[in-house]
Amino acid sequence: MSESKSTLYDVGDGMAGCGPIFPEGGFEKNSLRKQVFEHVRGNGSVARSDIARALSISAGSVTGIAAELIAAGLIQEIEDPDREITVRGRPPVALAIVPDSFHVIGIHLANERHSAILTDSIGTVLAETTHSACAPKRPVSDLIDEIILLVTDLLKIAGMALNQISAIGIGIAGLVDHTTGTVAWSPLLSEANVKLAGTIEARTGTPVFIDNDANIVTLAELWFGGGRTNSNFAVMTVEHGVGMGLVLNNRLFRGARGMGLELGHTKVQIGGALCRCGQRGCLEAYLADYALIKEAASALDLTAIGTEKNTMERLSAASKSGDPAAQAIFENAAKYLILGLANIVQLFDPGLIIVSGGHIRYDNLDNIDLGAEAHKLTLNSNINACEVALHAWDGLVWARGASALALSAATDYFTRESR
Amino acid sequence: MSESKSTLYDVGDGMAGCGPIFPEGGFEKNSLRKQVFEHVRGNGSVARSDIARALSISAGSVTGIAAELIAAGLIQEIEDPDREITVRGRPPVALAIVPDSFHVIGIHLANERHSAILTDSIGTVLAETTHSACAPKRPVSDLIDEIILLVTDLLKIAGMALNQISAIGIGIAGLVDHTTGTVAWSPLLSEANVKLAGTIEARTGTPVFIDNDANIVTLAELWFGGGRTNSNFAVMTVEHGVGMGLVLNNRLFRGARGMGLELGHTKVQIGGALCRCGQRGCLEAYLADYALIKEAASALDLTAIGTEKNTMERLSAASKSGDPAAQAIFENAAKYLILGLANIVQLFDPGLIIVSGGHIRYDNLDNIDLGAEAHKLTLNSNINACEVALHAWDGLVWARGASALALSAATDYFTRESR
DNA sequence: AAAATAAATTTACTGTCTGAAGTAAATAAT
DNA sequence: ATTATTTACTTCAGACAGTAAATTTATTTT
Numbered sequence: 050m051s052e053s054k055s056t057l058y059d060v061g062d063g064m065a066g067c068g069p070i071f072p073e074g075g076f077e078k079n080s081l082r083k084q085v086f087e088h089v090r091g092n093g094s095v096a097r098s099d100i101a102r103a104l105s106i107s108a109g110s111v112t113g114i115a116a117e118l119i120a121a122g123l124i125q126e127i128e129d130p131d132r133e134i135t136v137r138g139r140p141p142v143a144l145a146i147v148p149d150s151f152h153v154i155g156i157h158l159a160n161e162r163h164s165a166i167l168t169d170s171i172g173t174v175l176a177e178t179t180h181s182a183c184a185p186k187r188p189v190s191d192l193i194d195e196i197i198l199l200v201t202d203l204l205k206i207a208g209m210a211l212n213q214i215s216a217i218g219i220g221i222a223g224l225v226d227h228t229t230g231t232v233a234w235s236p237l238l239s240e241a242n243v244k245l246a247g248t249i250e251a252r253t254g255t256p257v258f259i260d261n262d263a264n265i266v267t268l269a270e271l272w273f274g275g276g277r278t279n280s281n282f283a284v285m286t287v288e289h290g291v292g293m294g295l296v297l298n299n300r301l302f303r304g305a306r307g308m309g310l311e312l313g314h315t316k317v318q319i320g321g322a323l324c325r326c327g328q329r330g331c332l333e334a335y336l337a338d339y340a341l342i343k344e345a346a347s348a349l350d351l352t353a354i355g356t357e358k359n360t361m362e363r364l365s366a367a368s369k370s371g372d373p374a375a376q377a378i379f380e381n382a383a384k385y386l387i388l389g390l391a392n393i394v395q396l397f398d399p400g401l402i403i404v405s406g407g408h409i410r411y412d413n414l415d416n417i418d419l420g421a422e423a424h425k426l427t428l429n430s431n432i433n434a435c436e437v438a439l440h441a442w443d444g445l446v447w448a449r450g451a452s453a454l455a456l457s458a459a460t461d462y463f464t465r466e467s468r
Numbered sequence: 469m470s471e472s473k474s475t476l477y478d479v480g481d482g483m484a485g486c487g488p489i490f491p492e493g494g495f496e497k498n499s500l501r502k503q504v505f506e507h508v509r510g511n512g513s514v515a516r517s518d519i520a521r522a523l524s525i526s527a528g529s530v531t532g533i534a535a536e537l538i539a540a541g542l543i544q545e546i547e548d549p550d551r552e553i554t555v556r557g558r559p560p561v562a563l564a565i566v567p568d569s570f571h572v573i574g575i576h577l578a579n580e581r582h583s584a585i586l587t588d589s590i591g592t593v594l595a596e597t598t599h600s601a602c603a604p605k606r607p608v609s610d611l612i613d614e615i616i617l618l619v620t621d622l623l624k625i626a627g628m629a630l631n632q633i634s635a636i637g638i639g640i641a642g643l644v645d646h647t648t649g650t651v652a653w654s655p656l657l658s659e660a661n662v663k664l665a666g667t668i669e670a671r672t673g674t675p676v677f678i679d680n681d682a683n684i685v686t687l688a689e690l691w692f693g694g695g696r697t698n699s700n701f702a703v704m705t706v707e708h709g710v711g712m713g714l715v716l717n718n719r720l721f722r723g724a725r726g727m728g729l730e731l732g733h734t735k736v737q738i739g740g741a742l743c744r745c746g747q748r749g750c751l752e753a754y755l756a757d758y759a760l761i762k763e764a765a766s767a768l769d770l771t772a773i774g775t776e777k778n779t780m781e782r783l784s785a786a787s788k789s790g791d792p793a794a795q796a797i798f799e800n801a802a803k804y805l806i807l808g809l810a811n812i813v814q815l816f817d818p819g820l821i822i823v824s825g826g827h828i829r830y831d832n833l834d835n836i837d838l839g840a841e842a843h844k845l846t847l848n849s850n851i852n853a854c855e856v857a858l859h860a861w862d863g864l865v866w867a868r869g870a871s872a873l874a875l876s877a878a879t880d881y882f883t884r885e886s887r
Numbered sequence: 888a889a890a891a892t893a894a895a896t897t898t899a900c901t902g903t904c905t906g907a908a909g910t911a912a913a914t915a916a917t
Numbered sequence: 918a919t920t921a922t923t924t925a926c927t928t929c930a931g932a933c934a935g936t937a938a939a940t941t942t943a944t945t946t947t
Contacts, residue, residue: 081904098925107905112927137914138924281724297724305700305716309817314847316807318737326847388735396815398728428643428733428745500935517894526936531896556945557893889947896941903933910927917920 081106083464085114089124089144090171090460091277096129096141115144123150123170123463146171151215151459155452156199157265158192158221158237160185165199166448167207167214172273172456176207177445186239193248200253215462217249217257218454220265220447226307227260233308256462258454262286263310264301265450266405266442267294271301272453274446275403275438283399285312285389287406289357290325291333295397313337317388335385338407341378348374358407368413383417390419391426394435405440414439500525502883504533508543508563509590509879510696515548515560534563542569542589542882565590570634572878574871575618576684577611577640577656579604580775584618585867586626586633591692591875595626596864605658612667619672634881635675636668637873639684639866645726646679652727675881677873681705682729683720684869685824685861686713690720691872693865694822694857702818704731704808706825708776709744710752714816732756736807754804757826760797767793777826787832802836809838810845813854824859833858 084104089095095103097111118124129143148169156165160182167176180199184191196219204211223235230246232238246257260268267284270276276284276296284294291313295302304310313333314326321330325339334340338357345364349372368375390402404419420437427435503523508514514522516530537543548562567588575584579601586595599618603610615638623630642654649665651657665676679687686703689695695703695715703713710732714721723729732752733745740749744758753759757776764783768791787794809821823838839856846854 096925108926109906109928110904113904116927136924137922139910139912139926141925283724295724304815304817305702305714306817306819309815311814311847315811315814316845317735319803319807328845384738388738392734395730395734396723396728398723398725400725426735426747428730515894527895528897528937529935532935534895555893556891558895558941558943560894891946892944894942894944896939898939899937901934901936903935905930905932907930908928911925913922913924915920915922917918 080464081110082114082117083460085111086118086123086146086460086464090146094127094129094143094145096143098141100144118464121150121463122147148173151463152209152213153452153455153459154200154203154214154217155448155450155455156196156217156219157262157447157451158182158196158219159262159447160222160236163195163199164444164448165203166445166452167203167209168452168456170456170459172449172452174445174449176203177448178202178206179444182237185236187237188239189243189245189248192237193245193252196249197252211253211255214253214255215459216455217253217255218265218451218456218458219245219249219257219259220262220451220454221245221259222262224308225259225261225264227258227264227303228307230257230259232259256458258458260301260451260454261292262447263292263294264303265447265454266292267296267301267450268453268457269442269446269450270294270403270405270440271296271299272456273449275440276401279401281399282401282403283393283397284403284405285386285393287336287338287386287404289339290337291389293393295399312389312393315392317385317392332385332389336382336389341382344378345375348378361407379413383414386414387417387419387422387426390423390435390437394423394427399435401436401438403438403440405442405446407441499883500529501533501536502879504530505537505542505565505879505883509565513546513548513562513564515562517560519563537883540569540882541566567592570878570882571628571632572871572874573619573622573633573636574867574869574874575615575636575638576681576866576870577601577615577638578681578866579641579655582614582618583863583867584622585864585871586622586628587871587875589875589878591868591871593864593868595622596867597622597625598863601656604655606656607658608662608664608667611656612664612671615668616671630672630674633672633674634878635677635874636672637684637870637875637877638664638668638676638678639681639870639873640664640678641681643727644678644680644683646677646683646722647726649676649678651678675877677877679720679870679873680711681866682711682713683722684866684873685711686715686720686869687872687876688861688865688869689713689822689824689859690715690718691875692868694859695820698820700818701820701822702812702816703822703824704805704812706755706757706805706823708758709756710808712812714818731808731812734811736804736811751804751808755801755808760801763797764794767797780826798832802833805833806836806838806841806845809842809854809856813842813846818854820855820857822857822859824861824865826860 085100088100088103097115098108101108101111115124123146124144125147127143127145148171151170152167154165154167157163162179162181164179165177166174168174178199180195182195221232221235221237224233226233230244232243232245234241246259250257263286266286270284276282280299282296286292293310293312295310314324314331316330317332317335318330322334323329324331324334338361341364342357342360345360349367364375364378368379393399393402420435423437424434504519507519507522516534517527520527520530534543542565543563544566545561546564567590570589571586573584573586576582581598581600583598584596585593587593597618599614601614640651640654640656643652645652649663651662651664653660665678669676682705685705689703695701699718701715705711712729712731714729733743733750735749736751736754737749741753742748743750743753757780760783761776761779764779768786783794783797787798812818812821839854842856843853
């Protein structure tokens with residue numbers, strides 16, 4: 050009946066290539082040129098005949114498109130190292146992405162520190178840097194200076210120039226309109242409705258794409274993590290706040306008007322706990338790190354010394370050494386985590402939910418079968434069980450997701466029709 | 469700041485044409501043939517030059533496509549009755565759908581009664597019929613017999629034969645997989661995983677399309693109701709149960725695996741009220757008709773005599789004549805309705821939510837600004853307020869929605885490429 | 888009647904992709 | 918060794934969807 054399970058894995062799945070692995074055919078009417086490029090990138094190295102079969106297109110088209118992509122310097126023929134020589138017939142010629150055909154930068158802007166990476170066209174990280182940030186709520190001009198500094202530093206490390214960068218992707222906490230590149234609101238900015246993408250584009254002369262942190266984490270999963278082999282999955286992020294991202298048909302779903310998926314502020318109790326947004330009964334108010342720390346401060350002797358991370362670690366240690374109050378806090382949070390998962394399943398029906406975040410490291414969630422528990426709270430327990438995976442990330446995931454944003458845009462650009 | 473408002477209107481908006489009115493261009497890569505057809509149908513009567521401007525395509529293409537559609541008997545040139553003769557230049561020639569170019573049937577299957585309509589290609593109802601049903605949980609063969617009887621009756625009334633019907637759309641309560649045409653579970657059926665569409669297709673020789681009741685109500689809004697002018701909106705249905713439908717970019721959103729949007733069974737309270745699904749804390753358990761009736765039975769002297777509708781009417785009368793218990797019941801339900809709306813806004817961010825259902829007739833919701841109330845429970849109150857509209861439907865809406873399902877499929881068929 | 892204007896049509900052309908025929912390079916059978 | 922078979926890849930004519938520009942048509946204004 051129920052086949053749900055929880056797994057804990059790390060970014061980087063050891064598979065060849067990067068980017069989502071599209072199932073045969075592909076639903077959307079992307080140009081064949083782009084489809085072929087993405088198929089090669091997704092699979093690492095494939096022969097023309099494989100591409101034709103996988104995408105259900107004619108062999109002639111593949112030849113023509115491959116020739117164009119080779120001429121453009123985007124892909125190349127390679128010696129396939131692990132080819133079976135036992136089959137007869139003309140041996141296939143493997144195609145692979147030319148890694149240094151273009152480069153992109155991915156940037157994550159956060160309260161405490163900014164991180165940035167520089168990758169080639171298959172997402173290999175060539176350089177990375179981290180700058181600490183302190184002043185919250187600064188004017189735009191200050192943040193832009195920080196970004197430029199970050200980029201300059203990164204380029205110096207990589208030994209490259211700005212004009213060698215095809216696109217810059219930026220992830221920032223807050224409300225971001227991806228289509229217009231504006232930040233409606235952010236904890237980092239003292240101003241509202243900032244046209245951040247446009248401004249940086251003007252400063253750098255490079256196309257800039259921007260999205261919120263939940264979406265870039267989701268993109269990181271789609272491009273480099275557990276979502277690669279799934280066309281439909283959700284990501285639930287539990288850190289300082291609670292967020293989510295959704296991938297439908299290998300594409301990021303951003304809600305009807307680009308501002309949805311605020312899972313942390315869906316109401317799970319009328320007149321419930323007070324949330325930092327000022328309202329009551331938000332899921333976040335029962336589950337996010339800051340909510341647990343608030344509880345810990347009143348129930349235990351954990352006063353607010355040290356960082357959030359530090360406090361969470363102490364709370365976790367107390368729980369593991371048998372402190373009943375600490376255990377109760379984590380148990381209650383787990384209940385609400387499961388409730389959140391169940392509501393995601395009920396509304397979006399994904400095949401996989403990746404629970405991503407910092408405090409799941411401290412929680413003793415390994416002992417709980419989250420998938421089975423969430424399943425108990427959903428309708429029709431006998432069909433379509435949803436897999437739940439835990440994913441404790443490292444600090445680079447945000448920047449990697451931002452680089453995926455840039456990679457995706459650069460891919461569109463280089464594989465567009467009638468170049 | 470907040471510009472939300474609640475309005476009460478009825479199906480049938482008095483506008484020309486039917487079907488969603490697509491904004492210029494159109495996002496998807498539908499064939500121009502289909503785009504032109506849908507534009508003509510959506511606007512009632514338009515000249516070729518208008519089409520070219522509206523869809524941003526060349527005039528030559530419109531000429532060619534219009535010629536094909538005219539040759540196929542799908543559209544025709546008409547005398548535009550209200551044309552302004554004051555403009556100089558060659559007068560435009562209006563194009564319009566040929567109403568009897570094809571016909572479809574829409575069927576709604578429910579616990580108490582089935583209804584069916586027969587419409588032409590612009591959705592005009594040419595015949596309707598209603599059969600009462602009683603036995604719940606019957607075998608598939610019985611239900612199919614009922615459907616065949618319904619169709620036979622309908623065709624007799626319309627004076628038409630089965631081979632004149634291009635498609636049949638069916639709406640049924642339960643869990644329906646639209647893509648495969650199977651009913652995973654339904655209160656009407658004693659069996660599970662029934663390939664209903666295929667079986668009826670075999671019996672009638674006509675293409676059959678099937679979806680659940682929430683989706684066909686949403687389709688009814690998209691094709692004939694308040695959603696026609698909105699590309700993105702949600703429908704929340706409150707009747708015996710609580711459901712929802714979502715339209716994104718003029719298309720029905722069915723969740724990642726076709727089984728999402730079960731708003732009624734999202735949890736809004738841990739360990740809360742017992743729902744008919746057997747779990748606790750479902751939104752439905754606080755809001756659906758059956759939940760209110762259960763409360764009424766214990767708090768008032770309203771024993772379960774008569775139909776659900778009858779009981780709701782008596783509860784409503786008690787509330788309006790000042791009974792505090794009845795008023796409290798409605799007030800509590802309204803709170804949860806608003807909570808449901810807020811969660812929809814938070815997750816999907818639609819521009820419009822249509823609240824559709826029977827008991828909103830009895831509730832004194834007219835006095836509440838639902839949009840404003842829901843807005844108070846959502847993040848970022850100053851931007852993107854969501855409009856909330858009440859829509860008390862009549863009994864035919866379900867069948868109309870089912871006919872839209874058929875109309876949509878027939879349109880695809882007749883306007884497909886290389887006929 | 889001539890000029891102006893707008894709608895619709897025709898024509899030549901482009902880009903994308905397919906399908907069929909042909910070529911290339913390997914193994915298996917004789 | 919030679920031939921057959923198999924599979925991979927290439928070439929090329931053509932279908933098809935669509936555009937852009939020139940042309941024809943129908944009407945009003947001057």
